[in-house]
Amino acid sequence: MLKDIIVxxxxxxxxxxxxxxxxxxxxxxxxxxxxxxxxxxFGTILSLAxxxxxxxxxxxxxxxxxxxxxxxxxxxxxxxxxxxxGAQVLGFDISPLVVTLISTSVISTAFVAEIIRAGLAAVxxxxxxxxxxxxxxxxxxxxxxxxxxxxxxxxxxxxxYFVLFIKDTAxxxxxxxxxxxxxxKILNTKGFSALxxxxxxxxxxxxISYPLARLGAYLESYLGASRHSRxxxxxx
Amino acid sequence: MHYALHYSQITSYLPYxxxxxxxxxxxSVLAFAGGIVIGFALAIARNEGGPILSRLVRxxxxxxxxxxxxxxxxxxxxxxPDLGVVFSPFAAVxxxxxxxxxxxxxxxLRAGLASVHREELDAAETLGMNRLQxxxxxxxxxxxxxxxxxxxxxxxxxxxxxxxxxxxxxxxLTGRAFNVNSTTFRSIEIFTTIAGLYVVITxxxxxxxxxxxxxxxRARVRVL
Numbered sequence: 001m002l003k004d005i006i007v008x009x010x011x012x013x014x015x016x017x018x019x020x021x022x023x024x025x026x027x028x029x030x031x032x033x034x035x036x037x038x039x040x041x042f043g044t045i046l047s048l049a050x051x052x053x054x055x056x057x058x059x060x061x062x063x064x065x066x067x068x069x070x071x072x073x074x075x076x077x078x079x080x081x082x083x084x085x086g087a088q089v090l091g092f093d094i095s096p097l098v099v100t101l102i103s104t105s106v107i108s109t110a111f112v113a114e115i116i117r118a119g120l121a122a123v124x125x126x127x128x129x130x131x132x133x134x135x136x137x138x139x140x141x142x143x144x145x146x147x148x149x150x151x152x153x154x155x156x157x158x159x160x161y162f163v164l165f166i167k168d169t170a171x172x173x174x175x176x177x178x179x180x181x182x183x184x185k186i187l188n189t190k191g192f193s194a195l196x197x198x199x200x201x202x203x204x205x206x207x208i209s210y211p212l213a214r215l216g217a218y219l220e221s222y223l224g225a226s227r228h229s230r231x232x233x234x235x236x
Numbered sequence: 237m238h239y240a241l242h243y244s245q246i247t248s249y250l251p252y253x254x255x256x257x258x259x260x261x262x263x264s265v266l267a268f269a270g271g272i273v274i275g276f277a278l279a280i281a282r283n284e285g286g287p288i289l290s291r292l293v294r295x296x297x298x299x300x301x302x303x304x305x306x307x308x309x310x311x312x313x314x315x316x317p318d319l320g321v322v323f324s325p326f327a328a329v330x331x332x333x334x335x336x337x338x339x340x341x342x343x344x345l346r347a348g349l350a351s352v353h354r355e356e357l358d359a360a361e362t363l364g365m366n367r368l369q370x371x372x373x374x375x376x377x378x379x380x381x382x383x384x385x386x387x388x389x390x391x392x393x394x395x396x397x398x399x400x401x402x403x404x405x406x407x408x409l410t411g412r413a414f415n416v417n418s419t420t421f422r423s424i425e426i427f428t429t430i431a432g433l434y435v436v437i438t439x440x441x442x443x444x445x446x447x448x449x450x451x452x453x454r455a456r457v458r459v460l
Contacts, residue, residue, distance in 0.1 A: 085423030
């Protein structure tokens with residue numbers, strides 16, 4: 001039985017299928033990367049809103065808190081479905097790929113905001129007091145004191161989150177985006193053994209994810225979070 | 237385009253959806269319990285076992301943490317029948333989730349084990365505890381106290397992961413939402429409703445785990 005399956009293995013890799021798999025792999029990476037980049041932009045804004053201490057920004061602070069707490073607790077699949085059916089019902093003609101991009105962006109914004117908030121909060125209060133004594137404006141304090149000390153703490157978890165997200169985008173296959181998992185489903189309809197096809201897809205995911213995960217681990221040791229006296233909880 | 241939201245049509249389905257939520261909880265609790273057992277055993281095996289055993293554990297962890305849970309369940313549910321091993325959807329999802337949880341929890345608990353100092357074990361030995369007693373009275377409480385925040389985090393992520401079961405036809409919260417959607421066609425209302433239910437479930441889980449961590453293991457867990 002196993003023998004019959006292994007014999008099929010070379011037959012999977014026709015030039016057509018290789019191109020499809022390569023495109024699908026790129027789509028998977030693209031979804032995760034763009035989602036994370038958008039997440040970094042909006043997550044930064046949200047984390048600043050959460051850390052602000054002014055009365056004026058209080059409503060914004062509450063909105064940011066609710067946003068982060070809610071979207072970290074909604075399954076990616078459900079978010080996808082809300083936007084997918086929402087677009088359909090409201091008559092927006094957007095492709096499943098765009099729906100997935102919106103969903104990844106919305107969710108990664110919540111996660112990244114939390115990471116950045118924790119990183120900025122880990123900067124010692126004495127540093128901020130010193131900046132205040134030096135008559136820095138809040139903006140100067142952020143750019144010249146807080147951010148330079150916080151970014152080595154922020155970057156590794158954000159990167160780790162990006163790798164985590166590569167795996168989450170597999171769910172985009174459920175609304176018909178041609179990424180790796182969907183490519184596997186297509187190959188499966190062509191009469192190959194399901195075990196062979198999905199094992200191959202697993203290996204492809206591994207080949208994408210593992211090097212990036214190692215890079216993230218290297219980044220963490222290189223930036224040396226140990227240099228900072230106050231470590232923070234890993235938030236993913 | 238004008239579209240009116242009608243949540244009123246969904247209220248009658250709420251008990252049905254909450255029944256699905258219970259199945260989601262069942263999945264996540266079972267997988268979490270199984271994952272803790274696997275994780276603890278493998279964390280100890282990786283630290284105390286020989287080079288071959290720790291290599292194997294590392295390979296398992298690295299493989300499962302770098303591949304999507306969805307595709308893992310695809311292999312179990314659609315792939316294994318090619319070898320004559322057939323599972324029900326629920327069993328396939330549970331096995332996939334448990335193996336996945338085991339990999340993540342091995343890493344979390346290994347970090348917790350690393351924080352147990354040699355001296356504590358020496359002290360336990362001096363008090364005349366045998367290995368099992370020192371495991372129960374010294375190692376386990378210590379590891380759980382240290383690992384409570386990441387464990388809580390992992391449990392939340394797993395609860396969200398149960399929504400994948402709907403893909404394989406398990407009628408948990410998301411699966412039942414699909415059913416309601418196909419009878420009422422009120423897609424936005426249905427899926428935002430279950431999104432809200434997931435928020436409620438995971439929030440209750442966070443609070444419960446914080447309380448358990450606080451009073452059983454004296455751990456500090458932030459809720460908000």
